Each structure stands twice: as C-alpha cells, then as structure tokens.
Amino acid sequence: MVSLFKTHYFAFTILLITFLGCSVSICHAEDYLQPAAEPQTKQIVIGGDYNYPPYEFIDSKGKYTGYNVELSREIATVMGLNIKIKLDTWENTRALFDQGEIDILQGMAATPERTDLYNFSPHTYVNHSIFARDDSPKITNYTELEGYRVIVQANGSAFDMLNEAKLNIVLIPVETHADALRLLASGRYDFAVVSNLPGLYLSQKLGLSNIKAISSLERNRLYGYATKTADKALLSQFTQGLAILKNTGRQQEIYDKWFGPLEVSIWSKAGIAAGLFVVVLLFISTVVLIWNKALRKKVESRTKELQAQQLQLLHADKMASLGVLVSGVAHEINNPCSILTLNFPFVKEAFEQAIEILDEHQVEHGDFLIAGVSYNRLKHMLPETLDDMHVASNKVKGIVEDLKSFAVKGETAHQKNERLDLNELTKRSLRLVNNQLKNSTSNVEVNLANKLPTFYGSGSRIEQVIVNLILNACQALENKSQKITITTYFHSKYDSVVLTVEDQGIGINAKDLRKLTDPFYTTKRQSGGTGLGLSVSAGIVRDHQGQITFKSTLGEGTKSKLSLPLIQKENEL
Secondary structure, three states, X not given: OHHHHHHHHHHHHHHHHHHHHOOOOOOOHHHHOOOOOOOOOOOEEEEEEOEEOOOEEEOOOOOEEOHHHHHHHHHHHHHOOOEEEEEEOHHHHHHHHHXXXXXXXXXXXXXXXXXOOXXXXXXXXXXXXXXXEOOOOOOOOHHHHOOOXXXXXXXXXXXXXXHHOOOOOEEEEEOOHHHHHHHHHOOOOOEEEEEHHHHHHHHHHOOOOOEEEEEEEEEEEXXXXXXXXXXXXXXXXXHHHHHHHHHHOHHHHHHHHXXXXXHXXXXXXXXXXXXXXXXXXXXXXXXXXXXXXXXXXXXXXXXXXXXXXXXXXXXOOHHHHHHHHHHHHHHHHHHHXXXXXXXXXXXXXXXXXXXXXXXXXXXXXXXXXXXXXXXXXXXXXXXXXHHHHHHHHHHHHHHHHHHHHHHOOOOOOOOOOEEEOHHHHHHHHXXXXXXXXXXXOOOEEEEOOOOOOOEEEOHHHHHHHHHHHHHHHHHXXXXXXXXXXXXEEEEOOOOEEEEEEEEOOOOOOHHHHOOOOOOOOOOOHHHOOOOOHHHHHHHHHHHOOOEEEEEEEOOOEEEEEEEEEOOOOHHHO
C-alpha cells in the first residue's frame, strides 16, 4: 500500500492541477449578465502550435484538432465570432503574434515574464516534466540537470525557465515536443523537458516505450488564451465565452473527450488519496503567492496615480475616479479568487471520499504523517480549515464587488435580504482577523449579548464593516499590552442591535474625527492606507438604514459604534 502511494504522487498532482485549472476562466459576476456579442464581420485570427497534442495539433487527415481548437470553435459559436485558426511551429506562431498578424493565442503559459507583455484568460494548467530513457542518469530534481544535455521546445516556457535557472545545462532546442521525445528515445542526449500531458500522449501514440516521466519541473503554470495588453475587449469576449461553456457543462465535455482516456490509464484510488494532500498545499500556496504579488503591484501602482492626481480629484467627481481605480484591479483580484471559491468545495469533497481509503491504510499500518501532521489530527482539521478558507475567499470577492458598488452610485445588484444574527457575524469576523488581533494585542475582551434579535440584510457586507472596525482598532494600538473590547447588545429604545469596538490606542483628534468616512481620507497614507475602508463601510451601513459613529480622545483611544435597526422590509434594501 505504501509503495502504491509513492508511485502515484506525481501523476495525480498533474491531473488534479489540470482539473482545478479548468475553472479559472470565470471572472467578474457581470460577465454572466452580458448578452453574447453580435456576429462580427472582422475575422479574428487565432494562433497555436501545430504539434502540441492533445491541446492542439494537425491530425493525419491534415485537419486542425485538439482541446484548444475545439474550445475556440465552441466559443466562436456561442459568442457569434468570425474566427480563423492558424497552427504553425510555436516559434513562427509567437513571431506572427508579436507582429500583430495573429490576434489571440489559444494556448500560452502565463509565466511572470509574459504577464508583463500579454493579458491572459486561463482555462487550465500546464506542468512540465523531465523525461528520461531507461538508461539515463538517475536524477530526482531539475537542479540535478546541471552538466547534462537537455532537449526542450524552442521559445517555450520550459526553455525560458531553464535559461533563467543559471545552471550549467546544455540546452538542445527543437521545433516540437514530438521531436524532443524522438531524439531522446533514439539514444541522443540525456534528458528532455516537455509539458507533461502532451509528453504522455505522444510517448504512447508514437510507441516510445523506452522513455518515461521521472520528475516534475516544479513549476505549474496557468494556461489559456493570451492577447496583447491593448486587446482587453477581445480577451473579454473569449473570457465570457469560457464562462458560458463552463456553466452549460460543454467545456467539461470537451475536456473529458481529450483528457479522460489518458487520465484513466494512469491514475488509481491510492494515488488520489496520497496526491490530494500534496495538491492542496501546492494549490493554495501557489494561488496565494500569485494573488498577493498581483494585488501588491496593482495597489502600489494605483496609489501613486492617486497621489499624482490629488489636486485634480479635489475638483472632480471622486466617485467616478474610484470607478476607474476599481475597474483596473477587479479583474486581477477576481481571477485568482475565483480559483479558490470554485475549488475549495471540490477539494473538501475529494478529501471526504478519500477518507475511507486512508482509514483502511491507518488500520493496516497505524497512524501516519501527511505534510508533517498525523492523519488522526488532519482528518478533523483539514475540512474546518478548508471551510474557513472558502469563507475568506468569498469575503475577498465580496469586497471587490462592494468597491465597484460604491463607485457606481445606486447599484444594488449584490444586496441581499437574509435573516442575520449580529453575534454570529461578529464571531465569524473575529475568526477572519484572528491573526491580526494576535499580532496587535494580548488583551482582547469579547462581550456578546445573549439571544440578540435578528435583522435583515447582507451578511457578507455587514461582516465587512465589522472586520474594518476591528482592523482599525488593531492599527491604532502602540503595544500589545493595550486592550481591545468588542461588545454587542440590544438597544430597546431604538429597536436596534449594536456592536461597539473600543481600543486603548493613539486616538484621533477632533478635526480628523469628522472626516473618517470621507472617501480617500486616511491618516495612514504612508503605510499603504487608501481611505476607502471606513468610507465603504459607512455606505454599507446606510444601505441597511443603520448608523456608524465614532468617539475618541487623543492619546487615550477610540470607540466605534455600529447600530442596525431590526425592522427592515426586503424592498427597502
């Protein structure tokens, strides 16, 4: 059983990452609401690699086929697009794309270097593997390729990565993956680095039985449509088409057609159970790193722009300016956030189905470690952790939508009418900011009233307000001995539920206190403050017919008070 686990770790990782990536094309919520574009007279030229199966290739009858080709044709049908698919060597295709003779690529890996040059709408993941002959030298990691002759596709992402690795590797560039595998199988050179699924597909189809994948290149990349940075409108049409195919189930049918038979031949139940934990850790860490980097770069860029235009903004419509800011960052945030939101339930379900296999393994071999944690503990801890992460990812997406709603005055598409418990919202908010609280103070007091009456509203939006109030209190503290007190109660006179957040921090002077909820106003500009948190919160509270007030003494602390009325009819929100 143990050896079977080890055998399928690598294989399963590739499959599940590929499967998870299929959902990444879902972007803004409004993408689902836009009507399909009218048929166009202008022909859109789509480029690809003529020998990259099963993604895109020319078959024995000279016809264009593959997953990418079929996906592009389906998108053209649902969006009413006039397309022409052109497959050539990858080197020629890249050159024609850069020269403007090709409008969009249907399959390109989103490497860091390329994201500065192109916009991407991914539909899957690609992972590169090291292929070797039976008599090749024994290695376990791409860093051990130093001193060997390695075959790679010219101008591919693996070629770029190995070039940047600054290892003493002799790279042998070839035109296609098939060329690389044939050269390796013939006994020439030492190793080949190719995309994993095309490598497996070609080695089986060409009958290259003396080569096999021995190690991952340790780099998984988003893979899909790419345009020049100026062609956002064109990319948006393909993104919307992907979303439609995803929701109708057509994209999954195409995926199963091209990848299903290959997957069935190489996976097993034991591989699924063992590989799941590796995938979870790799998936979460990769997405978080990409999302943090993109968000940080975008916020820094937009902050500089706002500072440079400050005088103009004083005489312009601040809401319109905020709309420009949000439109620029919403797509960057929602893409990685959608990966988390859509796939956490799948990962949790897969884990629950794998428990039976793992329990059998535990009965036979005793308790064992997974990622340094005992299985007994992980079995109870992982589902709760995934639930918290799912809630947090939904929160991020909700914040982006609230910013857009704030920028477009009167927008109510995301308002909901739920029966809410202020105590439960407070508990959930405390879980989300638990780390910030621990880093800011060792003295937190929480006093929640017994059996608060419920009220109507949007739970995610009220939760956003509570989180903002708690984070502001944390930022006001000067040392960990200072206290934060969080209290809820029912105010019978005004028939409302109340939350107060009180800190013993630096306090706010009277002239600044009046401007706390003004858009763009912040006392923390130098530390990255945008002046939007309390402004957005105040708008949310007004939408719920409530009030948010502040009392503060400089040098002694601040008390924030959130009041929400109980009687709210659904048509009032």
